Amino acid sequence: MGDGHNFRQLKEAILAHSQAQDWEIARKEWSLVRVATADEPETCPCGHFPILEICTIANQITGHRIDVGNRCVKRFLGVRSDLIFAAIKRIQSNIEKSLNGDAIVFFHQCGVLNNWEYSFLQDTMRLRQLTLAQKVKRQSINEKVIAAVAKRGFHG
Numbered sequence: 545m546g547d548g549h550n551f552r553q554l555k556e557a558i559l560a561h562s563q564a565q566d567w568e569i570a571r572k573e574w575s576l577v578r579v580a581t582a583d584e585p586e587t588c589p590c591g592h593f594p595i596l597e598i599c600t601i602a603n604q605i606t607g608h609r610i611d612v613g614n615r616c617v618k619r620f621l622g623v624r625s626d627l628i629f630a631a632i633k634r635i636q637s638n639i640e641k642s643l644n645g646d647a648i649v650f651f652h653q654c655g656v657l658n659n660w661e662y663s664f665l666q667d668t669m670r671l672r673q674l675t676l677a678q679k680v681k682r683q684s685i686n687e688k689v690i691a692a693v694a695k696r697g698f699h700g
């Protein structure tokens with residue numbers, strides 16, 4: 545890729561922690577389970593430095609976890625983690641704002657949002673005017689999401 549992203553090196557790291565040894569099968573064992581903002585810049589297994597928006601991917605069979613950057617998650621899993629981080633920044637700067645679709649789906653999948661909250665956020669995402677009750681609810685859900693995206697130290 546010419547910009548410090550060595551996909552072959554990433555592949556080797558992923559395969560070393562996968563059960564399947566065929567790349568096309570092995571990649572399906574993985575999913576995005578956590579996003580976090582690093583206090584200290586980290587290095588992606590592809591060799592790219594620095595990464596500050598850390599995506600933890602987990603292998604459903606071996607249980608192994610690996611931290612990678614946004615670019616590799618998109619390339620490897622097709623997940624737009626950059627849009628999830630954009631949504632987090634948006635609600636961090638204004639707690640009344642809405643999360644976007646990518647963030648809503650991700651936080652529901654990883655168990656931060658329950659089914660009711662998942663539907664509520666979809667129903668109110670594009671509304672220009674919220675009732676007071678809806679505003680209060682959205683704000684408390686946003687606070688829960690921000691708390692879930694825990695900051696972490698350099699030792700992981």
Ligand SMILES: [Zn+2]
Nearest residue numbers: 588590592616
């Ligand atoms: Zn990478």
